[in-house]
Amino acid sequence: MAQQPAHAARDARAEASRDESFRDSISTVDKRGKRIWVYPKKPSGKWTTRRQWFAYSLLALLFAGPFLRIGGEPLLMINVIERRFVFFGQTFWPQDFLIFVVGFLAFIVFVALFTVAFGRLFCGWACPQTVFMEQVFRRIEYWIEGDWKHQQLLNKAPMSAEKLGKKTLKHLSFFSISFIIGNTFLAYLIGSDELMRIITEPPAEHVSGLIAMLAFSGAFYGNFAFFREQACTTVCPYGRLQGVLLDRKSVVIAYDHKRGEQRSGWRKGEDRGAVGKGDCIDCKACVHVCPTGIDIRNGTQLECVNCTACIDACDHIMDSVGLPKGLVRYASEDEITAKKPFAFNLRMKAYTAVLLVLVGALGTLIATRSETRTTFLRTPGMLFQERPDGRVSNLYALKVANKTPRELPLRFEVLNVDGGEVMIVGKPIVLQPGELASGEVFLILPKDAVTAMKNRVIVGVFSGDELLEKVTTSFVGPMKPPGT
Numbered sequence: 001m002a003q004q005p006a007h008a009a010r011d012a013r014a015e016a017s018r019d020e021s022f023r024d025s026i027s028t029v030d031k032r033g034k035r036i037w038v039y040p041k042k043p044s045g046k047w048t049t050r051r052q053w054f055a056y057s058l059l060a061l062l063f064a065g066p067f068l069r070i071g072g073e074p075l076l077m078i079n080v081i082e083r084r085f086v087f088f089g090q091t092f093w094p095q096d097f098l099i100f101v102v103g104f105l106a107f108i109v110f111v112a113l114f115t116v117a118f119g120r121l122f123c124g125w126a127c128p129q130t131v132f133m134e135q136v137f138r139r140i141e142y143w144i145e146g147d148w149k150h151q152q153l154l155n156k157a158p159m160s161a162e163k164l165g166k167k168t169l170k171h172l173s174f175f176s177i178s179f180i181i182g183n184t185f186l187a188y189l190i191g192s193d194e195l196m197r198i199i200t201e202p203p204a205e206h207v208s209g210l211i212a213m214l215a216f217s218g219a220f221y222g223n224f225a226f227f228r229e230q231a232c233t234t235v236c237p238y239g240r241l242q243g244v245l246l247d248r249k250s251v252v253i254a255y256d257h258k259r260g261e262q263r264s265g266w267r268k269g270e271d272r273g274a275v276g277k278g279d280c281i282d283c284k285a286c287v288h289v290c291p292t293g294i295d296i297r298n299g300t301q302l303e304c305v306n307c308t309a310c311i312d313a314c315d316h317i318m319d320s321v322g323l324p325k326g327l328v329r330y331a332s333e334d335e336i337t338a339k340k341p342f343a344f345n346l347r348m349k350a351y352t353a354v355l356l357v358l359v360g361a362l363g364t365l366i367a368t369r370s371e372t373r374t375t376f377l378r379t380p381g382m383l384f385q386e387r388p389d390g391r392v393s394n395l396y397a398l399k400v401a402n403k404t405p406r407e408l409p410l411r412f413e414v415l416n417v418d419g420g421e422v423m424i425v426g427k428p429i430v431l432q433p434g435e436l437a438s439g440e441v442f443l444i445l446p447k448d449a450v451t452a453m454k455n456r457v458i459v460g461v462f463s464g465d466e467l468l469e470k471v472t473t474s475f476v477g478p479m480k481p482p483g484t
């Protein structure tokens with residue numbers, strides 16, 4: 001009988017022994033539902049360093065964001081209270097609803113496309129939760145309490161002056177940083193000028209601002225000091241989407257099970273291939289560094305935030321035992337099992353086409369966006385009025401919104417009919433930033449310009465000499481006898 005090759009027998013054994021029970025529970029909760037605290041070993045290596053510098057650039061941008069100005073406006077502000085939103089110096093109001101909808105759809109498609117192609121790259125590299133947790137709070141913890149084993153010992157040890165000192169220092173540092181994050185978050189909501197007023201003016205004048213400041217700081221402190229990886233593994237909706245979006249072609253952080261199995265301890269000088277052993281020496285270095293407490297060798301899991309720590313840990317081990325690096329690496333399941341390189345597949349092409357259409361629509365909407373949004377609606381039940389001077393008028397309900405961050409004194413002109421006039425009923429209209437005003441106006445046209453029952457009139461909305469918007473409406477006039 002022909003002998004089965006060592007690697008085929010090894011693959012068959014690996015397949016048979018694959019235990020999927022880890023999928024029935026999350027690694028940070030025990031059988032009684034009690035939290036298992038994760039003590040990840042401090043990671044180091046090429047990917048960790050790259051992520052660290054990338055995270056520092058993001059943090060610099062994040063903290064500078066509310067204070068950077070473009071044309072006097074912040075880089076980014078999401079003021080839900082005043083319903084005013086600033087992106088790259090451009091102010092948007094709820095009146096720009098269509099832009100928000102298209103922008104939101106484009107964002108969702110972009111996230112889906114990105115996830116289909118590159119898995120949770122965003123989680124590991126750019127998500128504020130991972131960036132703050134791994135690059136700020138965890139680093140402070142390592143600095144004060146030491147690496148994972150020291151932290152475990154410290155937590156098990158009875159209370160002492162040293163333990164009290166370390167815990168106090170850690171939590172004071174955590175709260176101080178949470179306070180800075182909370183203030184920055186508030187600045188994104190209300191603007192940096194308003195934040196400075198809360199900080200510099202008497203507390204009694206800004207009670208709600210101070211409450212918000214403390215609430216945000218407390219929430220960030222609770223999250224980063226205690227809740228930690230649970231935000232990614234149990235709360236984040238993006239994490240839950242992975243099961244739907246990822247396929248065998250998605251590039252994720254993966255363990256090369258073809259190469260790694262059968263895993264077995266390291267023996268110096270042994271020819272592992274000859275005795276049917278894979279390259280994984282079962283040292284669990286990849287498990288020890290994992291901040292979500294999982295074993296990447298079990299395959300792609302919802303808890304994996306693609307933080308790269310296990311790549312560095314395994315590369316280091318491979319290096320030290322003289323095996324090629326990359327047993328854990330960025331790869332798709334197809335690449336591992338069938339050696340297929342990354343391909344731009346049909347699903348990605350479809351998402352890209354939809355994304356391009358949405359981005360095109362968004363660009364057009366922004367480029368053609370007017371600074372006001374005006375509607376003239378003819379008063380229901382009223383026809384036209386013949387005026388003593390021989391002209392004809394229609395009464396309209398006017399609604400006009402100011403989408404700029406500046407005050408706008410408005411005037412209106414009929415653009416397509418000589419001798420046409422717009423008469424505002426009541427006071428002149430001066431709109432504050434973001435204000436939506438309503439009123440009544442008469443459109444007045446010379447009688448000989450009214451050539452049909454329904455006439456098309458274009459009204460220009462001006463502030464000073466600047467034409468802000470053109471609005472088309474209909475004007476009802478007297479029916480002309482035939483032949484006149």
Ligand code: SF4
Nearest residue numbers: 290304305307308310
């Ligand atoms: S499995 Fe690896 S990449 Fe995923 S969270 Fe754990 S250490 Fe990070």
Ligand code: SF4
Nearest residue numbers: 280281283284286314
């Ligand atoms: S670090 Fe590498 S060799 Fe060690 S257990 Fe993990 S995959 Fe196997």
